[in-house]
Amino acid sequence: MSALDGTVRRAVVRxxxxxxxxxxxxxxxxxxxxxxxxxxxxxxAHVVGNGGGGxxxxxxxxxxxxxxxxxxEGRVALVLPVxxxxxxxxxxxxxxxxxxxxxxxxxxxxxxxxxxxSAVVPARISLHGWSKEVGDLAxxxxxxxxxxxxxxxxxxxxLRGEIPVAGTSxxxxxxxxxxxxxGVCKGRGEGDAGLAVPVTALRAxxxxxxxxxxxxxxVRAHDRHHLRRYRTGGTRGSWTGFQYTLRSATAGAFTxxxxxxxxxxxxxxxxxxxxxxxxKLVDEVKRRMIQGPYQPGIEHDPRTWREGVGLLYxxxxxxxxxxxxxxxLEAVLLxxxxxxxxxxxxxxxxxxxxxxxxxxxxxxxxxxxxxFIREEIDQILHGGAALGPEDPDxxxxxxxxELRKPTRRKVEPGEExxxxxxxxxxxxxxxxxxxxxxxxxxLLREDDLVTLRSDERGVTRAELYEALRDxxxxxxxQSDVGDHLASIEVAVPRELLDEPLDSWRLSPPGTPEDGIxxxxxxxxQRRVVVLRAGGRRDIPEWHRRWNAAARGPLSAVPLRREAPxxxxxxxxxxxxxxxxxxxxxxxxxxxxxxCGPVSKGPGADALGAALAAGHALVVWRRCAxxxxxxxxxxxxxxxxxxxxxxxxxxxRRIRSLRIRCGDPEYPDPDVxxxxxxxxxxxxxxRPPRPDQPLRAPGPRPGPVR
Numbered sequence: 001m002s003a004l005d006g007t008v009r010r011a012v013v014r015x016x017x018x019x020x021x022x023x024x025x026x027x028x029x030x031x032x033x034x035x036x037x038x039x040x041x042x043x044x045a046h047v048v049g050n051g052g053g054g055x056x057x058x059x060x061x062x063x064x065x066x067x068x069x070x071x072x073e074g075r076v077a078l079v080l081p082v083x084x085x086x087x088x089x090x091x092x093x094x095x096x097x098x099x100x101x102x103x104x105x106x107x108x109x110x111x112x113x114x115x116x117x118s119a120v121v122p123a124r125i126s127l128h129g130w131s132k133e134v135g136d137l138a139x140x141x142x143x144x145x146x147x148x149x150x151x152x153x154x155x156x157x158x159l160r161g162e163i164p165v166a167g168t169s170x171x172x173x174x175x176x177x178x179x180x181x182x183g184v185c186k187g188r189g190e191g192d193a194g195l196a197v198p199v200t201a202l203r204a205x206x207x208x209x210x211x212x213x214x215x216x217x218x219v220r221a222h223d224r225h226h227l228r229r230y231r232t233g234g235t236r237g238s239w240t241g242f243q244y245t246l247r248s249a250t251a252g253a254f255t256x257x258x259x260x261x262x263x264x265x266x267x268x269x270x271x272x273x274x275x276x277x278x279x280k281l282v283d284e285v286k287r288r289m290i291q292g293p294y295q296p297g298i299e300h301d302p303r304t305w306r307e308g309v310g311l312l313y314x315x316x317x318x319x320x321x322x323x324x325x326x327x328x329l330e331a332v333l334l335x336x337x338x339x340x341x342x343x344x345x346x347x348x349x350x351x352x353x354x355x356x357x358x359x360x361x362x363x364x365x366x367x368x369x370x371x372f373i374r375e376e377i378d379q380i381l382h383g384g385a386a387l388g389p390e391d392p393d394x395x396x397x398x399x400x401x402e403l404r405k406p407t408r409r410k411v412e413p414g415e416e417x418x419x420x421x422x423x424x425x426x427x428x429x430x431x432x433x434x435x436x437x438x439x440x441x442x443l444l445r446e447d448d449l450v451t452l453r454s455d456e457r458g459v460t461r462a463e464l465y466e467a468l469r470d471x472x473x474x475x476x477x478q479s480d481v482g483d484h485l486a487s488i489e490v491a492v493p494r495e496l497l498d499e500p501l502d503s504w505r506l507s508p509p510g511t512p513e514d515g516i517x518x519x520x521x522x523x524x525q526r527r528v529v530v531l532r533a534g535g536r537r538d539i540p541e542w543h544r545r546w547n548a549a550a551r552g553p554l555s556a557v558p559l560r561r562e563a564p565x566x567x568x569x570x571x572x573x574x575x576x577x578x579x580x581x582x583x584x585x586x587x588x589x590x591x592x593x594x595c596g597p598v599s600k601g602p603g604a605d606a607l608g609a610a611l612a613a614g615h616a617l618v619v620w621r622r623c624a625x626x627x628x629x630x631x632x633x634x635x636x637x638x639x640x641x642x643x644x645x646x647x648x649x650x651x652r653r654i655r656s657l658r659i660r661c662g663d664p665e666y667p668d669p670d671v672x673x674x675x676x677x678x679x680x681x682x683x684x685x686r687p688p689r690p691d692q693p694l695r696a697p698g699p700r701p702g703p704v705r
Contacts, residue, residue: 541614
């Protein structure tokens, strides 16, 4: 048995029904688990699900027995996902199938090291757990490979090799080459196949504010534990030491000791609110370190500052190695400095001490890194440091990889421009067969356009909300940065333009006693939501009117000439050709306005004419019946467009109207004319054509030509 296997086994526990911990027969044995922090055991939900509703709710204690045979009480703290009927647990538990158990009197325990990055496959693994399959109840282990992932988001790890027998569910899957837990054993398949849940599935905890606090507390306890173990025993008997023994001869200067020290300091900071907060800093560092255009290409979903470090590994190449340059170490230290600056700008007084501690640690680093990177770190941390010699001619001669030389400037608090990392583009197509609508959710980023989730087979119109809710929620989490929220652009066939997309919610609403929770508000009240016309022809008039609207000022023109006087369902309908002729001759900054729906009937004909005339902005109401205020709507929109002046001003005012109309108890009577208001905000340049460069995210029209 290797030293690594021995340490893993000391952290693995068996989980039993109440009173079953000391039962040598194992009749009340349920499965395995392992300590990831003092007093915190990670296992599978289906293991503790054997106890029914009382155990799953944390009301009934269960037995946790360690490798020495000592049994203590544990209580389930959380389950992912919670079953519909806890008293009748499902036969097959849905992913992520994880549970966290809080264990009394378990502070001085061996805790495993959680990987700081998504599982790298293929990877050599060991798998550990308790089992009585061959007779006696004992700890068993096996070795094999994590051969791949399964599911659209890599929600399962596929295992091959000497997979342990039944009972080891809930045990750890350890990457033996990197010395880190990458998964939790879920079950055994046919032959030598097995299935595990990546530890990154714990990220789902952070989808709610209480869960984010729990995940942060868990990571803090984990990283504090490993720093304490290293300080007490050095590299002997600690995970820091085991990782040292596994390092290859070509390993860089970002050592296990530095990682242990850095992670413990990052864990003391206020955690990132969203994955976008982490990915923004990771993207910035990679652009700084990687030569040539940086195209991220792959999306990640980090929930902690430590995971950002895991995304900066493997930056070295043969050229930089030959020059004794270590891009990985430089990138990690630069990232840590940017984290310190971002947390400091947030202004939470509780972060003053931890930020100072991190700053001092970074300033005291003596590892050999590029002088420009060192000076840039110093500038980020302290402000005002020069980023190079006064005279450009005095720059040292350099060969091979050449860093982009930063300019000299003084960093002042709050100077950095912060915006959403990306906007969200939802594309819904008209299905070729039947009534199914294929869809895609994409991130419109500064550097590229990334498809996050898709379904090319499609769903029915009635199923669109359920199908798109989670993908859109994932997209906004990865796009929002701080309080800078991504806008949502929805490109749909014209028959869907009156769907209430802005009223969709990503989370169920709370009770009136809960007050206003921004995370449960309808999309159109929380952020900018605009519509795009799918399948639109690219004509010169479209570009001309879009660019004119960017300059403003905006004005109103009726989409149908008779509507302001006779209502949208009144007599005297204007023909489609007449609408096209009239809207072709209006000013380029004029915005067609309509008091009724546009997905069918006269409104649809008029909208088709407006699109043919090149209009990129159109405002209407989805409601077809139940109102007699068509004249008021047109009058109010004329005043609102005059006041808005620009497309961005129009977006802000429409969001405000949605909020004021959306109060379930006391809607503002002064804005009831704006109920079910919709906005077509249709840029011809976004996303760009293949021959166009991408632009930065944010609710902005195209450039002025």
